Amino acid sequence: MSLPSNILKEREAETCYNEIESLMDHDDDEDFPTTSGIRVLLVDADPNSLTLMKNLMAQFSYRVTYYENGEDALAFLTKNKHVIDLVIWDYHMPKINGLEALKTISKEMDLPVVIMSRDHKKDTVKKSTLYGACDFLVKPVSKEVVAVLWRHVFNKTMLSKSGLGKSVGSDSGGLLGQDNDDLYQNDEAEGSKNVEDSVEQNTLEQIGDKSSSKKRRMSWTPDLHHKFEVAVGKLSSLDKVFPKSILKCMQEELNVEGLTRNNVASHLQKYRQHAEKKSNAPQKTLEDADWRNAPLVTSKPLLNSNINLQTGLRYFVNDQTAANAPIQYPTSGPIQYPLSNYLTMNNNHFMTNPLANNAPYTDPFYQPEQQQQYYPSLQFPSVISKQDHGNLSSAMENMDLISYPDSSYDQHESFLPGYNNFDQNPRF
DNA sequence: TCATCAATAT
């Protein structure tokens, strides 16, 4: 098993350090960082797009090895992993698709893998990122994307690895250090059945095999939390807001099973702390207030977008529409999510694509002949911090993926790679 | 490292 630092070590030292320095020095907008010499394995079953991408990358002096056949590519890779810096794999491949490649590569070697796809449907993006894809490119890939690709990948992999200090061995399973099999714990659990299911499993497990499996910690899904709040609301007028009464109400009136009084008590504690915190300190710090009140940054969107180091997804930090969109907790019926779709970025933050105000936006940063219209609400997702959004975040905490449009994305939408601004101390 | 959850101890 190769070491995470192999990217650094195995490239020629001088090129490498020059590369780093030039990368770090360039926060200048117009200058693209050099990508020369980066050794890329490019795999795409479609010869046309393969050629296109290969040529484009050659323009930026990447050293590209390319395959149409996934098996051949993998065979090459196992022998030559030490001379490859980056793997770009098409999602839709016969035999070995992007996900298969991700699995194998993250297991057997330690290389950043970028997934490329013509579509960017819900599943494609979700699975790719969850399986540890370092980046997700939508075909046709623009030259701007290629220009900053290595910078993103490098930044992501190196930062996350050096962030843990020198420890090298522990994170070898993948970029996120997660086992693929465990990623979808919550996938089958939906809606109100969540807790019942998990608790049932617990009891079953405990009966069947006491020694091996730990009981799974329950999770307060949005739906369950909603019921909790409904129960609290009903009881509050009677001054009977105690765990026991809440539990009773939830069980009898809201058909919740499998909860214990302690579960409710624990949640109630957190719920109250949350309310207290909110009433005590509704004032934000100056800095936060400044940020929240700052005008929407639209002058150079790409330059202001960030990449999340864990998911590889882009986010944009100043979308007030999204930041201010409240989540609705009706006293009955399903929760009304705001005009947004939330992706969990990490345990602290959500990325959102507000679907409101779809007015096309022309990026002034581009030269006239290159100008294109964006749909800002979709192009530039923003981040909502949990600290600023109490009631929104508490209910959504445990969700990997809250919601997505049922239909595939608008064709104008994509997770466009932005320019990482190398903010070493990002707000998020 | 750091914040926060749910569980458990007091």
Next chain:
DNA sequence: CATATTGATG
């Protein structure tokens, strides 16, 4: 039952 502490998680 309320509150403090713990352990796990990401």
